[in-house]
Each structure stands twice: as structure tokens, then as C-alpha cells.
Amino acid sequence: MKQSDEIWSRLTKAARQTRDDREIEMPTGFATRVVARGLSTSALSESLWERFAIRMVGVSCMIALFAVLTHFTFQSTPQTEDLSTAFFQMDDAASIILGEDSNG
Amino acid sequence: MSDDETLDLPGCLALVRAGDQAAARELVEHLYPQVIRIIRRHLPRRVLEEDLAQEIFMKMFSRMDQYHGAVPLPHWVSRIAVTTCIDHLRAQKRRPEFRWADLSEKEAEVLDAVITNESEVAPDDAVEAHELVHKLLAQLKPEDQLVIRMLDLEQRTLIEISEHTGWNKSLVKVRAFRARRKLRKLFENLEQKERS
Numbered sequence A: 001m002k003q004s005d006e007i008w009s010r011l012t013k014a015a016r017q018t019r020d021d022r023e024i025e026m027p028t029g030f031a032t033r034v035v036a037r038g039l040s041t042s043a044l045s046e047s048l049w050e051r052f053a054i055r056m057v058g059v060s061c062m063i064a065l066f067a068v069l070t071h072f073t074f075q076s077t078p079q080t081e082d083l084s085t086a087f088f089q090m091d092d093a094a095s096i097i098l099g100e101d102s103n104g
Numbered sequence B: 001m002s003d004d005e006t007l008d009l010p011g012c013l014a015l016v017r018a019g020d021q022a023a024a025r026e027l028v029e030h031l032y033p034q035v036i037r038i039i040r041r042h043l044p045r046r047v048l049e050e051d052l053a054q055e056i057f058m059k060m061f062s063r064m065d066q067y068h069g070a071v072p073l074p075h076w077v078s079r080i081a082v083t084t085c086i087d088h089l090r091a092q093k094r095r096p097e098f099r100w101a102d103l104s105e106k107e108a109e110v111l112d113a114v115i116t117n118e119s120e121v122a123p124d125d126a127v128e129a130h131e132l133v134h135k136l137l138a139q140l141k142p143e144d145q146l147v148i149r150m151l152d153l154e155q156r157t158l159i160e161i162s163e164h165t166g167w168n169k170s171l172v173k174v175r176a177f178r179a180r181r182k183l184r185k186l187f188e189n190l191e192q193k194e195r196s
Helices: A002-015 A030-075 A083-089 A093-098 B009-017 B021-042 B049-062 B073-091 B105-116 B123-137 B142-153 B158-165 B169-195
Strands: none
Touching: A002 B105, A002 B123, A002 B142, A002 B169, A030 B021, A030 B049, B009 B021, B021 B049, B021 B073, B021 B142, B049 B073, B073 B142, B073 B158, B105 B123, B105 B169, B123 B142, B142 B158, B142 B169, B158 B169
8 A cells, every 4th residue: 555655656756847838828819709608698698587587477476366366266155154053063073982872 | 907916806807797898808818827727737638728718718707696706716717617627527438447558658667667666757757657647547536636636746735625626625635535545456456467
């Protein structure tokens, strides 16, 4: 293990002696090309988001309206008129458990 | 206006966000050398650095809204560049195994000498040693390659690597550990093949 580390250390030490002598020169028109494409892409993505957001506002309004209408439609359907009637129509849980005849 | 002293980065950024093309060009000109250095450090020479630089700047413009100044702009761009290099390395096909047959005659000589002798590599063989290191690193995962390159070739500290990659120090340490273990295995295999 130690020997492998030493081999690697010697190799990297030698590799560090090399210098990258390539010049850094920006190709002609590079900045103009990149900026033209970069700014138009970001503007396009922004406008897409805006359009999507506006559409979503419309859709959410429709959903809200539908929810309100549904709520009032179901509330206006006739329910049991008298709550006391409904209460006495229910089976008595205790009598069922005890095996008593609910009619008797 | 591409020097550090003369470019007012916050002011330039504000103009770029407002869609000012001249300011955006200045920003590209200012960051270009840094981006190219990152590409050259992490990718082999055959890679078309101009295409990659363009990709990095496009990403920079499209993510400009996500930059809130938590780190200096050059660090933020450096992270984009590093991630793009990793993606590029991932896309390249890795050789399943490091083979002596893939080395040039001179590279094989240098590797043989470094494995069998305990002496330093001769200064004349520095270029071959550099190539060998890159071929060996190509066997590692892209993220691990990057960490080892920064640690052992560029001799950067953990903090510097963390700043330039966006990975925390523990993650950098884990990647370095994993990479060194893989390199040890590689050398063990090479030594065995050398003996046989």
C-alpha cells in the first residue's frame, strides 16, 4: 500500500513539472455569439414561465369556481328533515351487543 | 475592461440582468480565461474547449436568477464549469481496464522505472509522467478524478476544492479516499502484470 502511494507521489511530482504553455485567447466573435444566444435563451425561458403562470391563474380560478358551485349544489339537496327521526331510526348498539330484541 | 481591477462585477451583473448586451460581453471576456483554465485542467487536449466554454456561459446566463451573491461570482461560475466538465467526463467512455499495451513506449518505460526503482522520475520524462497520470486518473469516477487532480497536481487545499466545486470538505475527503484506494488497486494490478 505504502509503495503504491510512493509511486503515485513520484509520478505526480514529475507531472507537476510540466507547464501548459497554450495561450488563452478568446476566438473572434465568441463573446458576441454567446451573449446573443445566452440572453435570448434566458429571456425565452422567462417569457415561457410568465405565460405558464398566467394560464395557471386562469385554471386555478376555474377550479375554485367549480368547487364553490359543487359545494352549494350538494348543500341544497334535501337532507333528512327531522334530526330526531333520524336518531330514533338508528339501531341501539348496546341492545345489539346484548342480543336484545330492538322491537321488544 | 477585462481586468480584475477595472470590472465592477456587481454593477456589471445588474446590467446583465437588465438585458444589457455590452455588459454581458464584458462579463464573458472577464471570465473566459478562468473558464478555459478549468477546462484545460480537467479534460484531455482533444476536447473542443470553445464548445465547452460556450456551454458553460450559456448555463451561466440561464441560471443568472439563481445567483444571490452567497459566494463570489468567479466561484459560482467555477462550480458551473466543474459540473460541466464532470458531465463531459461522464459522457466519455471509460476503458474497462488500464493496460500496458495502451501506453506509448516512453510512457511504459517511465511507468516501469517508477514501479521497479525507488528513484525520482527524470526531469526529461515529465511530459510522459503527466500523460501517465492522466491515463491513470481516467480510470476513476469523474468526481474522484477531479478531487485527486486538484489535490495532487494543483496542490490545492480542501477548502479551496470545496469553494471551487461546491462540495463540503467531508465529501471531498471521502472522494479522495475512494480515489486513492482505486489507484492503489491499479498499481497492485500493474505490478502483478509486470512480474508475470
